[in-house]
Amino acid sequence: MIQITNLTKQFGDFTAVDNLSFDIKPGDIVGFLGPNGAGKSTTMKMITGFLEPSAGEIKVNGFNIDSHALDAKKTIGYLPEGAPAYGDMTPAQFLSFIADVRGLTGSEKTQRIKDVIASVELESVLDRPIDNLSKGFKRRVGLAQAIIHDPKVLILDEPTDGLDPNQKHQVRKLIENLSKDKLVIISTHILEEVTAVCNRAVIIAGGKKLFDGTPLELEAQSKYHQSITLKFTEGKPDTSVLNALSEVKEVLESEDDNAVTLIPQNDAESLFAVLFAKSQSESWPVAAMFAERGRLDDVFRSLTAQV
Amino acid sequence: MDMIKILFKREFSSFFATPVAYVFIGIFLVLSGVFTFYFGNLYERGQADLAPFFNFHPWLYLFLVPAMAMRTWSEERKSGSIELLMTLPITPLQAMLGKFLAAWAVLALALALTFPLWITVNYLGAPDNGVIIASYLGSWLMAGAFLAIGMCMSAMTKSQVIAFILSVVVCFIFVLIGTPMVLNALKGIVPAVILDAVASLSFVSHFQTLVKGVISLQDVLYFVIAIAVWLQAGLVLIQQKKAD
Numbered sequence: 378m379i380q381i382t383n384l385t386k387q388f389g390d391f392t393a394v395d396n397l398s399f400d401i402k403p404g405d406i407v408g409f410l411g412p413n414g415a416g417k418s419t420t421m422k423m424i425t426g427f428l429e430p431s432a433g434e435i436k437v438n439g440f441n442i443d444s445h446a447l448d449a450k451k452t453i454g455y456l457p458e459g460a461p462a463y464g465d466m467t468p469a470q471f472l473s474f475i476a477d478v479r480g481l482t483g484s485e486k487t488q489r490i491k492d493v494i495a496s497v498e499l500e501s502v503l504d505r506p507i508d509n510l511s512k513g514f515k516r517r518v519g520l521a522q523a524i525i526h527d528p529k530v531l532i533l534d535e536p537t538d539g540l541d542p543n544q545k546h547q548v549r550k551l552i553e554n555l556s557k558d559k560l561v562i563i564s565t566h567i568l569e570e571v572t573a574v575c576n577r578a579v580i581i582a583g584g585k586k587l588f589d590g591t592p593l594e595l596e597a598q599s600k601y602h603q604s605i606t607l608k609f610t611e612g613k614p615d616t617s618v619l620n621a622l623s624e625v626k627e628v629l630e631s632e633d634d635n636a637v638t639l640i641p642q643n644d645a646e647s648l649f650a651v652l653f654a655k656s657q658s659e660s661w662p663v664a665a666m667f668a669e670r671g672r673l674d675d676v677f678r679s680l681t682a683q684v
Numbered sequence: 685m686d687m688i689k690i691l692f693k694r695e696f697s698s699f700f701a702t703p704v705a706y707v708f709i710g711i712f713l714v715l716s717g718v719f720t721f722y723f724g725n726l727y728e729r730g731q732a733d734l735a736p737f738f739n740f741h742p743w744l745y746l747f748l749v750p751a752m753a754m755r756t757w758s759e760e761r762k763s764g765s766i767e768l769l770m771t772l773p774i775t776p777l778q779a780m781l782g783k784f785l786a787a788w789a790v791l792a793l794a795l796a797l798t799f800p801l802w803i804t805v806n807y808l809g810a811p812d813n814g815v816i817i818a819s820y821l822g823s824w825l826m827a828g829a830f831l832a833i834g835m836c837m838s839a840m841t842k843s844q845v846i847a848f849i850l851s852v853v854v855c856f857i858f859v860l861i862g863t864p865m866v867l868n869a870l871k872g873i874v875p876a877v878i879l880d881a882v883a884s885l886s887f888v889s890h891f892q893t894l895v896k897g898v899i900s901l902q903d904v905l906y907f908v909i910a911i912a913v914w915l916q917a918g919l920v921l922i923q924q925k926k927a928d
Contacts, residue, residue, distance in 0.1 A: 427926070466701065
């Protein structure tokens with residue numbers, strides 16, 4: 378449980394986070410989105426107690442991060458941006474150190490270290506100094522460090538940045554496999570990641586909250602939500618008859634010369650049937666017909682461009 | 685307390701995972717040998733004591749200890765690992781003490797490894813071993829004060845080079861203010877009270893009493909307080925600047 382109330386952070390004249398408020402419940406996997414410099418990292422640094430807010434209050438699992446810092450920090454696992462670690466240590470030494478700090482001892486410690494090493498697949502590099510590891514491995518060491526004490530609150534600042542597609546997939550699976558009573562905040566630039574792993578999206582820009590809802594609601598904001606694209610095999614026929622259909626709200630030229638995109642009046646399904654019948658009666662050379670979920674990039678741009 | 689032990693262990697092994705500790709101990713041993721025998725004329729003096737060895741310690745520490753202290757906080761800030769450290773359930777004081785004690789322990793190890801000198805003078809004559817023990821204690825305390833200054837400077841900047849230069853300068857002032865050179869220059873310009881106060885701030889004068897074999901509470905307390913004050917200053921700095 379994280380409660381953020383009227384959170385503000387100023388660096389001199391610059392306001393990085395501006396009167397931000399939201400609550401996060403256990404089970405929420407929040408995708409924290411925003412352009413560079415939006416205040417994502419600053420907010421995360423304040424939630425984890427690294428930075429002190431200029432104004433406002435943060436409570437993590439009921440503990441005020443300012444007045445009960447240690448109690449709050451014990452329940453948090455944090456992967457800072459860039460996954461910093463002690464480069465002269467090996468992952469084995471580093472994880473053992475973190476486990477000690479997290480109060481793990483004896484067989485529990487050994488077991489937890491074994492578990493996290495297996496879940497982020499670090500076996501092959503356990504005895505190499507972290508400085509000599511590739512970016513992907515460093516990131517995984519950082520992740521292992523964050524989850525070693527099985528925290529209730531997991532805060533990951535760009536966990537998949539710099540990873541290859543296989544590793545990204547792995548990290549997403551790792552997050553999905555966390556137990557359901559956990560609370561996860563992931564900051565990212567990658568919008569697909571939000572639909573892939575999150576059940577809540579929060580967009581901020583200029584330190585202000587612009588959107589807070591499910592990834593589906595975010596997609597629904599797209600003009601292309603439930604739009605249908607008709608693709609033709611060769612040469613686009615005259616499709617002006619589509620303009621007259623009551624199910625069609627708008628006809629858009631597609632980037633593809635051989636296609637046309639239709640925005641439905643209601644939903645994709647009713648339009649689908651009409652289009653199917655129409656293309657048969659007009660005997661159009663249809664190659665494909667597909668519905669879109671929405672273009673998140675466009676939504677993101679239009680939301681954040683206003684600020 | 686446990687947390688300090690865990691941090692101490694990490695810091696201490698990190699000194700040995702990198703060449704820092706080996707280089708430091710090696711140079712310390714070679715230079716103290718050179719100073720003792722070559723400039724201190726240990727043999728030629730015909731006295732069984734270690735005064736020539738200890739007398740050069742302030743000057744040895746002046747460069748070696750800042751070199752060791754410069755990385756303590758600067759590196760954490762430069763690499764960003766400070767964000768990790770400060771978001772773990774650790775208080776800044778625990779982190780500071782863990783780091784300080786680890787570096788101080790390396791200094792103790794370097795001092796302990798000069799034991800062949802002690803054996804030598806015991807073999808050659810009958811030195812006052814009580815004086816030698818007091819001198820070792822004094823030297824270690826003084827090294828701690830140098831270290832605390834170095835760590836405070838390291839907390840101030842991300843750059844290890846700047847941290848090094850600043851701490852050498854500050855340490856140099858604390859070594860120099862007790863010397864006759866400075867005191868004579870000030871004599872007549874400032875009142876005697878201030879002159880005494882300035883002289884009493886010097887590391888060297890407090891160290892000298894200990895080297896003579898007098899373990900007075902006043903001198904020991906002086907170094908302990910100096911360590912506490914500089915570490916506290918470092919703590920204030922690091923909390924203010926950790927995120928810069």
